[in-house]
Amino acid sequence: MSDETPQRPLPAVDYLKLPAEGDPYLEGQKCKACSAIYLGERSQCSKCSARDPFEPVRLSNRGTLYVYSIVHRSFPGIETPYISAIVDLEGGGTVKGNLIGVDPDPEKIRMGMPVEVVYKDALGRKDKEGNAYISYFFQPADAA
Amino acid sequence: MSDVYILGTDMIKFGRFPERSVPQIAAEAANLALDDAGVSIQDIQAMWSGNLYQASAMVGQRVLQEIGQTGIPVVNCANACATGATAFRDAWLSVKAGVYDLVLAVGVEQMGKGLLGGGGGGKGIPKEGLLGSGLMPAVFAEAGMEHSRKYGTSFEQFAKVSVKNHHHSTLNPKAMYQIETPLEQVMNSEMIAYPNTKLMCSVNVDGSAAAVLASEKKAKELGMGRAVRVKASVLTSDPWQERDLVMPDVNTCTRLAAKAAYDMAGVGPDDINLVELHDCFATAEILHYENLGLCADGEAGRLIDEGETALGGRVPVNVSGGLLSKGHPLGATGIANIYEVSTHLRGEAGKRQVEGARHGLTHVIGLGSACAIHVLEKVA
Numbered sequence: 191m192s193d194e195t196p197q198r199p200l201p202a203v204d205y206l207k208l209p210a211e212g213d214p215y216l217e218g219q220k221c222k223a224c225s226a227i228y229l230g231e232r233s234q235c236s237k238c239s240a241r242d243p244f245e246p247v248r249l250s251n252r253g254t255l256y257v258y259s260i261v262h263r264s265f266p267g268i269e270t271p272y273i274s275a276i277v278d279l280e281g282g283g284t285v286k287g288n289l290i291g292v293d294p295d296p297e298k299i300r301m302g303m304p305v306e307v308v309y310k311d312a313l314g315r316k317d318k319e320g321n322a323y324i325s326y327f328f329q330p331a332d333a334a
Numbered sequence: 335m336s337d338v339y340i341l342g343t344d345m346i347k348f349g350r351f352p353e354r355s356v357p358q359i360a361a362e363a364a365n366l367a368l369d370d371a372g373v374s375i376q377d378i379q380a381m382w383s384g385n386l387y388q389a390s391a392m393v394g395q396r397v398l399q400e401i402g403q404t405g406i407p408v409v410n411c412a413n414a415c416a417t418g419a420t421a422f423r424d425a426w427l428s429v430k431a432g433v434y435d436l437v438l439a440v441g442v443e444q445m446g447k448g449l450l451g452g453g454g455g456g457k458g459i460p461k462e463g464l465l466g467s468g469l470m471p472a473v474f475a476e477a478g479m480e481h482s483r484k485y486g487t488s489f490e491q492f493a494k495v496s497v498k499n500h501h502h503s504t505l506n507p508k509a510m511y512q513i514e515t516p517l518e519q520v521m522n523s524e525m526i527a528y529p530n531t532k533l534m535c536s537v538n539v540d541g542s543a544a545a546v547l548a549s550e551k552k553a554k555e556l557g558m559g560r561a562v563r564v565k566a567s568v569l570t571s572d573p574w575q576e577r578d579l580v581m582p583d584v585n586t587c588t589r590l591a592a593k594a595a596y597d598m599a600g601v602g603p604d605d606i607n608l609v610e611l612h613d614c615f616a617t618a619e620i621l622h623y624e625n626l627g628l629c630a631d632g633e634a635g636r637l638i639d640e641g642e643t644a645l646g647g648r649v650p651v652n653v654s655g656g657l658l659s660k661g662h663p664l665g666a667t668g669i670a671n672i673y674e675v676s677t678h679l680r681g682e683a684g685k686r687q688v689e690g691a692r693h694g695l696t697h698v699i700g701l702g703s704a705c706a707i708h709v710l711e712k713v714a
Contacts, residue, residue, distance in 0.1 A: 202459060229579055237574040257483060259475035260528035261467045263449065274466030276476060276581050286466040286580035296528060301483045315459040323459050
């Protein structure tokens with residue numbers, strides 16, 4: 191280990207932005223021709239095939255739970271259960287992530303319920319160099 | 335263009351054969367299909383081989399190195415779980431186009447145990463269980479929950495699919511399992527990814543299946559007695575959908591393929607007497623009842639409740655036991671489905687025979703995505 195100052199945590203995915211000033215956010219890439227929204231950089235739209243430059247857009251931190259699954263069996267070393275959730279964000283963009291702040295019980299999870307995007311340490315996961323990561327999670331909006 | 339016929343088709347009993355090589359497993363099905371057609375590998379003009387996990391290992395040529403190196407063209411196909419059906423379709427295309435009169439399609443897979451999907455890899459840290467799940471049981475659970483969201487489909491209704499297909503497999507000696515699984519057992523087995531329990535996930539097995547395809551001219555020459563007519567062969571990929579990036583869509587590519595297949599075959603869903611569809615998870619079967627037009631949208635739950643898709647019902651689905659109980663050797667599955675439907679159209683399916691079957695449909699999905707549908711017709 192060196193004496194260097196520890197690096198700031200890194201984003202878990204490239205569409206999660208951690209500005210030096212201000213709050214973290216998810217960034218979409220919007221097709222200027224047809225307005226389709228993608229996660230991550232791209233050079234051509236797979237909806238309309240336009241090759242025009244894409245426009246980065248700041249995605250909303252509010253959305254609704256579209257569907258989910260409660261995962262009880264996963265790879266060795268991954269803590270279960272966890273709720274895999276597909277969330278439609280307000281104003282466009284659909285994102286998959288862990289739903290937290292609610293029991294992993296189908297009786298407690300309502301499809302269509304409002305959720306918010308929150309940003310936290312990536313469950314303690316670090317890369318080979320020991321870097322920490324920030325990830326995004328969903329939680330019920332009324333539990334905030 | 336004249337029709338293309340299946341002259342011979344067969345599969346091995348699915349199981350686990352770690353001591354055998356992939357080409358050896360494939361060669362057994364190839365020989366069975368050749369024998370069924372009453373021809374020799376020496377008569378075959380071209381061959382298509384479907385295998386996923388050894389896609390770069392020239393499996394097709396290595397099959398010929400087992401059973402007869404005649405110098406014919408060999409094409410190796412990989413198309414996820416649609417691999418076998420893609421090999422069959424491209425063999426069909428070559429005959430339909432008039433290039434060959436007698437060709438062979440073989441599908442084979444040797445599977446490990448355990449969960450599929452969820453790899454992702456890439457830089458940084460593992461994403462499984464951090465950004466939701468990419469594991470197949472969860473992906474298909476989410477696809478099923480979309481149906482629940484729209485129509486109120488219940489965990490119990492999804493579970494009934496597994497009860498049905500396990501029951502069917504008790505009548506199929508070539509299935510991996512011949513075990514009844516009552517509803518309580520299915521619902522109480524280990525939860526993998528709600529609402530899919532362990533008994534609602536397809537079985538990872540080794541297996542192979544093969545088919546000999548012939549032109550009309552060749553079929554007449556060799557004898558049409560047990561031939562099966564290929565009325566439609568369709569392959570689609572996944573059209574753009576707004577949730578594509580995070581939620582693979584198995585519905586749209588199936589609907590696109592089903593419409594094209596019915597148009598090509600000149601028949602509709604009401605004319606279909608049995609279906610082998612891609613029940614990789616119990617949730618998936620429910621979706622495909624509607625995607626294939628076996629019922630109106632929203633009625634799939636009722637279909638399983640009322641037994642319409644069970645053997646003896648209006649349109650039996652997966653009488654082979656399906657991927658859930660017959661097993662799912664990825665590259666073999668698409669041709670094994672064709673073997674199953676052909677066997678019924680020939681009236682040779684024994685205890686599980688769908689009586690009077692004239693038309694049958696096979697369907698597979700390769701996530702990523704590919705959908706292949708074939709409509710087969712009884713000749714004699």
